[in-house]
Amino acid sequence: MTQSLGGQESRRAPDSAPGLSGRRLRSLLFAPASRPDLLAKLPRSGPDGVVIDLEDAVAPAAKPEARPHAVAAARDLRRAHPELVILLRVNAVSTEWFADDIAEAAVAELSGVVVPKLDSIEALEEVGNRLAASGVGLPVVAGIETVAGVAYASEVLRPPVEAAYFGAEDYVLDLGGVRTPENAEVHYARSKVAVAARLAGVLAVDQVVVALRDQGRFTADASQGRAMGYRGKLCIHPAQVPWANSVFSPSPEEIERARRMIEVYERAKAEGSGALAFEGQMVDEPLARQARAVLGSVE
Secondary structure: OEEEEOOEEEEOOOOOOOOOOOOOOOEEEEEEOOOHHHHHHHHHHOOOEEEEEOOOOOOHHHHHHHHHHHHHHHHHHHHHOOOOEEEEEOOOOOOOOHHHHHHHHOOOOOOEEEEOOOOOHHHHHHHHHHHHHHOOOOOEEEEEOOHHHHHOHHHHOOOOEEEEEEOHHHHHHHHOOOOOOOOHHHHHHHHHHHHHHHHHOOEEEEOOOOOOOOHHHHHHHHHHHHHOOOOEEEEOOOOHHHHHHHHOOOOHHHHHHHHHHHHHHHHHHHOOOOOEEEOOEEEOHHHHHHHHHHHHOOO
């Protein structure tokens, strides 16, 4: 695969890992690049994707020595799990570590590179240039987690970006607000990122829940994100993975109802009707498309 990045061409190895297009990312589980023991365990909880983290989870002094661990983990995980989405989160473009993160740790076995706090076209161009120079054309997951990132999300979410996440904690810190479990303070930003991602055709992954083992809080937060258009959840503890997978998968009841709805709707359409009553609800083409989407997500 050849991509144009920053005006240059870069190539992925012929036997490199699959990219992000069309992939399912209900759960993205993070672990520090400085902890090889944890990296090896990342797939055990069944996440759709894993993130080897060189950013927040690694202390500044430990970042250089964490890069070789990240490379080794990416290669080991790829050998053991050929279809797994394996991502590397580098440090932000504005930091002293970014260039070396790309040069030393962006390897072909990765499915993509996560770039946090991506908030300008100039920063995106720098990412593209660095990836091109590295010789490995990896897609980008954009971290939209600053006030500027939210404001300019529609401009930042362009190739080589193929997915994006909303980072509530950093956003609220940058805003100078107060983080609450109700999420009122991030409703606008969270919605704007979901809308921008939809318009750009990139997959949107929802914010973290810092209460590591609170299933009720996580499920409620994830359900809210799914309702807003997000397709998956950032996970910072293995226990959160099955909760995310469950919320971002249609239930058996949803699947069966969608099947029944489509059968009835298609029959009505064949008879010349554009809308009908189905189980007490008016159904027309937009609702039928929603039902088709539910069925498509499990095929």
